[in-house]
Amino acid sequence: MSAPTASGRPLDLGADTIVWDAHAGVFPDPQIDLNLLNDWRDNGVDYLSINVGFDVMDWQQTLRTLAAYRRWVLAHNDRFALAGTVEEILDAKREGKLAVAFDIEGMNALNGDINMVGLYHALGVRQMLFAYNLNNEAAGGCHDTDIGLTDFGRDIVREMNRAGMIVDCSHASYRTTMDIMAESAMPVVFSHSNPIMICDHQRNIRDDQIKACAKTGGVIGINGMGIFLGDNDTSNETLLQHICYVSELVGADHVGLGFDFSPGVDVDVGAILRSRPDYWPAGQRYDTPGIKHAGPSQLPDLLDGLNGRGFSGNEVRGILGENFRRVASVAWAATLR
Numbered sequence: 001m002s003a004p005t006a007s008g009r010p011l012d013l014g015a016d017t018i019v020w021d022a023h024a025g026v027f028p029d030p031q032i033d034l035n036l037l038n039d040w041r042d043n044g045v046d047y048l049s050i051n052v053g054f055d056v057m058d059w060q061q062t063l064r065t066l067a068a069y070r071r072w073v074l075a076h077n078d079r080f081a082l083a084g085t086v087e088e089i090l091d092a093k094r095e096g097k098l099a100v101a102f103d104i105e106g107m108n109a110l111n112g113d114i115n116m117v118g119l120y121h122a123l124g125v126r127q128m129l130f131a132y133n134l135n136n137e138a139a140g141g142c143h144d145t146d147i148g149l150t151d152f153g154r155d156i157v158r159e160m161n162r163a164g165m166i167v168d169c170s171h172a173s174y175r176t177t178m179d180i181m182a183e184s185a186m187p188v189v190f191s192h193s194n195p196i197m198i199c200d201h202q203r204n205i206r207d208d209q210i211k212a213c214a215k216t217g218g219v220i221g222i223n224g225m226g227i228f229l230g231d232n233d234t235s236n237e238t239l240l241q242h243i244c245y246v247s248e249l250v251g252a253d254h255v256g257l258g259f260d261f262s263p264g265v266d267v268d269v270g271a272i273l274r275s276r277p278d279y280w281p282a283g284q285r286y287d288t289p290g291i292k293h294a295g296p297s298q299l300p301d302l303l304d305g306l307n308g309r310g311f312s313g314n315e316v317r318g319i320l321g322e323n324f325r326r327v328a329s330v331a332w333a334a335t336l337r
């Protein structure tokens with residue numbers, strides 16, 4: 001199916017190609033109007049992982065958001081579908097629907113209880129991050145003292161492998177990510193992180209992290225947030241620079257997209273970031289006025305850009321989604337139910 005996009009141009013990668021956005025940047029809130037998901041659907045995205053919580057909030061709030069989002073998606077099944085497997089994503093695509101699963105940014109949502117991993121999985125969470133910028137009882141965050149992965153965190157890696165959840169290193173500290181990648185029996189991703197060699201920011205990642213991720217069979221999703229791409233620069237030219245850097249370092253099979261995008265025009269991102277200087281510390285450009293985001297509306301032009309950079313058809317399809325699909329088809333095939 002050729003999906004008509006909001007920009008008026010089709011994003012036609014073939015019926016069997018899944019266009020995959022590994023992470024939305026929507027503020028997790030049960031009250032939010034999820035009609036904003038149309039922004040992905042109308043721009044030809046087939047699968048989106050939308051966050052239902054992060055360490056800034058308590059686990060009860062994460063469950064409330066997850067409950068509200070599940071109900072909303074099920075009530076709008078003419079356009080959207082909950083997906084827990086790659087087959088369910090392909091079914092949704094055939095029916096012209098955007099497939100949705102959930103992710104959680106940080107382990108505070110577990111409330112210290114390993115049993116919560118299986119519960120979240122049963123409710124549609126298919127990807128979890130270990131920390132959100134600051135340390136927690138599982139892991140170190142990228143804006144905190146680098147404590148590495150804790151014993152509890154090690155148990156959680158193994159539990160996620162067994163339960164069928166993608167292990168996600170974005171927002172964690174350097175040592176933590178290296179520990180996670182050594183521990184995991186399944187491919188590991190950075191769902192929304194950029195190479196630090198292109199843009200110097202504590203949220204971005206070093207070459208050896210990128211190499212270790214590729215060695216697990218994983219994927220680095222390029223983040224669309226302007227301050228992680230460059231000087232609040234969301235141009236396709238800059239996105240391509242990040243994509244090409246990772247591709248040249250470890251191969252195009254290990255690059256994807258995690259736009260971290262939110263179309264919520266009413267949300268003042270700057271006000272949220274200023275409200276918690278512990279999670280979004282000074283000196284990390286979070287106080288940049290009018291932080292911009294690259295998003296799915298840029299996909300048709302990005303496709304042209306990738307073709308123009310000499311990537312093969314298979315490599316382009318991989319970057320736009322098939323690489324993350326490869327990870328999911330392995331990581332979601334769990335041994336524990």
Ligand SMILES: [Zn+2]
Pocket residue numbers: 105170171192260
């Ligand atoms: Zn994030």
